[in-house]
Amino acid sequence: MFDNFTWRNNGVTGEDYEQIDTLTGNHAVIGDYSTPIYGAIADRIPANRAATTFRNRDGYSQRYVGFEAAATKRLSNRWMARFGFSTNDHREYFDDLGALTDPTPSAASPNKDGGIVVRQSTGSGKSGIYQVLPKYQFILTGLYQARWGINLAANMVSRQGFSTPYFRSQVPTADPITRLKSVLAV
Structure with a gap:
């Protein structure tokens, strides 16, 4: 269990949000969905939203469990082979709302206690x-x-696959901090 995380934000945590709407709909692949949308409580927003604080992220932790095995037959008698297998499980945990920023589930952060850790790629467009x-x-x-x-x-590679988060981007909200949000549909 990894629990020594830090973050840089404007001091607003999940405790400073309330549910303001629900995104509902239907998609052929995932079926019906209903996702809560949260907005910051106006009197809890700092006067200077651009000012950030670098601090410990109390109440947030991640757990990674993995196993890997490999076998190699080196080249002899005119043949060689290699076999490998790995399994992975990477999850994040929130003790309370204070461990979250905006609790609205998004593609980059599902905000689900015990949910899978999602990473967004960066660079090169x-x-x-x-x-x-x-x-x-x-x-x-x-x-x-x-x-x-x-x-x-x-050579053959087989994997369970990389999941595809289904989300709607540019969802208009009444949140005073973020007017348009990307909202995870599942």
Whole structure:
């Protein structure tokens, strides 16, 4: 369990928000959804919203559990092979609302106690990609040296896949801090 996290924010935490709306709808892949939207309570917003504080993030922790195994047969008798398997489970936990910023679930932060950790890619114009670790993955690689110096090789990778968060961006809200939000649909 990792619990020594820090954050930089304007001092407003999840305790300073209240539910102001609900995003509802239907999508062919995920079906019906209903997601709460939160807004900051006006009298709890600091006068200088741009001022930030770097501090410990009390009440927030992450847990990573993983296992990896690999076997390699080095090249001899004209063949070689490699097999690998890994499994991953990376989750985040919130003791209370004070461990959150805006409690509205978004693609970058689902804000679900015990939920999967989501990371947003950065750089090179690829900043709108959200990633989670695959539950499992296998890799199998092999090579056989045939006659006349011909090498025959194959590689196979199989994984549970990377999830796709379904969200609506630019959702208008009455939140005095963030008027337009990206809201996670599931």
